[in-house]
Amino acid sequence: MTYQNAITALADPTRRVIIDRLRSGPLPVGAIADGMDISRPAVSQHLRVLSDAGLLTVTPSGNRRLYAIAPDGIDELRKYLDNLWDDAFAAFARAAHDQAKRIKK
Amino acid sequence: MTYQNAITALADPTRRVIIDRLRSGPLPVGAIADGMDISRPAVSQHLRVLSDAGLLTVTPSGNRRLYAIAPDGIDELRKYLDNLWDDAFAAFARAAHDQAKRIKK
DNA sequence: ACGAATCGTAAGCAATGACTTACGGTAAGT
DNA sequence: ACTTACCGTAAGTCATTGCTTACGATTCGT
Numbered sequence: 001m002t003y004q005n006a007i008t009a010l011a012d013p014t015r016r017v018i019i020d021r022l023r024s025g026p027l028p029v030g031a032i033a034d035g036m037d038i039s040r041p042a043v044s045q046h047l048r049v050l051s052d053a054g055l056l057t058v059t060p061s062g063n064r065r066l067y068a069i070a071p072d073g074i075d076e077l078r079k080y081l082d083n084l085w086d087d088a089f090a091a092f093a094r095a096a097h098d099q100a101k102r103i104k105k
Numbered sequence: 106m107t108y109q110n111a112i113t114a115l116a117d118p119t120r121r122v123i124i125d126r127l128r129s130g131p132l133p134v135g136a137i138a139d140g141m142d143i144s145r146p147a148v149s150q151h152l153r154v155l156s157d158a159g160l161l162t163v164t165p166s167g168n169r170r171l172y173a174i175a176p177d178g179i180d181e182l183r184k185y186l187d188n189l190w191d192d193a194f195a196a197f198a199r200a201a202h203d204q205a206k207r208i209k210k
Numbered sequence: 211a212c213g214a215a216t217c218g219t220a221a222g223c224a225a226t227g228a229c230t231t232a233c234g235g236t237a238a239g240t
Numbered sequence: 241a242c243t244t245a246c247c248g249t250a251a252g253t254c255a256t257t258g259c260t261t262a263c264g265a266t267t268c269g270t
Contacts, residue, residue: 007115011116012227013109014228016109019189022196023196025199029248030246031245038230038245039230040123041230041231042228044247044248045249046228047246048248060185062237062246063236063245063246064245064246065246068197069189069192073188073191074189077186078186078190082183083180084124084174085176085179086129088129088158089171091128091129091131092172092173095130095173098149105258117257117258120263132218134217134218135215144259144261145217145259146212146260147259149217149219150218150259152218153218167268168215169216169267170217173257
C-alpha cells in the first residue's frame, strides 16, 4: 500500500538528488538546498513528499530540522521489486521452456 | 543510467496494472487492454513507455505483438534500491551510535 | 481478393505536478 | 527586546503527461 507512494516520490529526478545528498547522513534543509538550482521552498515541498511516502524521517533540532533516509521505506519498495522480479523470472523461464519444446517437435 | 527511466515508468499506477497482468506470462495488447477502463491506444502508449524503459520485451507473432516483462530491467532497479538501502542503513546505524554516545556522556 | 482483426501513431485536450514569490512562525544570537 | 537565521505553507503560473478520437499499416480468415 505504501510502496506506491514511495515509487511515485522517487520518480522525480530532483527528489533522487535530495536522497543522494542524504546518503552519507542526516542534513538540515538549508544544507540540502545549498548548491541546488531550485529555491529552498521547492526543496521543502519535495521533502514533504518524501516524508509522506515514508522515505524520510524528520527530527527537529532547535532551530533546524534534520532529514534522514528511512531504511524501512526503502525496504518496502525493495520487497515489491523482489516479488516482481521473482514472478518475471519464473514467467521468463517458463516461456523459454515452452519455446524450446516447440522447436524440438 | 537506465534505472531512472524504469522508475519513472513504474511510477504510473496504470502501468503497474499492466505489469501485474504480465506477471504470469506474455500477453498480446488486446488481452492486456481487455477489462481495463482505458482505451486500447492508451495501453499501447503505456507499453511503449515500459518498453523504452527496458521493462518489457516485444515479440511480434503474426498478427499480434506479445509483451513480456524483462527481468533484466527489473533487476537494474533492484540494484539501485539495494545500494540505496545499504547506504541508508549505514547512515542510520552511524546516527544511532552517535546519539548513544552523546547520551552516555 | 476482400473484409475483419490487431496494433501503432498523430493531434488535441484536460489534469497533474513542479516551480516561483510572498508571507508567517519559531528559535538563536547580541 | 530586537534582529537575524531557519523553515513551512499558500497562491499562482507553466510545462508535462495521460487520455480520447481518428487514421493508417499489416496480417489473418474466407
